[in-house]
Each structure stands twice: as structure tokens, then as C-alpha cells.
Amino acid sequence: MSSPDRLVYMANQIGKFFTSQGAGKAVPGIAEHIKKFWDPRMRSAILAHLEKGGAGLDPDVKEAITSLRKAGAQ
Helix, strand or coil, X not given: CCCHHHHHHHHHHHHHHHHCXXXXXXXXXXXXXXXXXXXXXXXXXXXXXXXXXXXXXXXXXXXXXXXXXXXXXX
């Protein structure tokens, strides 16, 4: 399993891609990508990191992960 720093880096890279897609697409795009392509252990780890404050996560990424948490994704 990846360390929180590695997961933060990966999530922020996804965020950078989706931010370039334009306003309104970044947060749902990031959330959908993480939901579809990250394995459950990675999702659990990034959700746990968010619970501890989400240090290092870009704002759109933090919002996307928060939306996954609210939706009950694991």
C-alpha cells in the first residue's frame, strides 16, 4: 500500500488534470477517477488521511475526497 505522501501526490496529479478541463468538472472528475481506478485500500488510506486533516491535498482534491466520504465510498 502507498504511503499518505504518495497518495496525496497521486491525488493532486489527478486534480491538476481535471482542473485543466474547466470549472465545474474538476471536483466530480477527481472523485469519479478515484472511485473507479483506485483500489479499496488506496481509497481507505486517502479517506483516513482526510480525516486527519488532509495535509497537502489541493482544495479541489480535498473537496472531491470529501464528496466520496459523504457518498460512503471505500
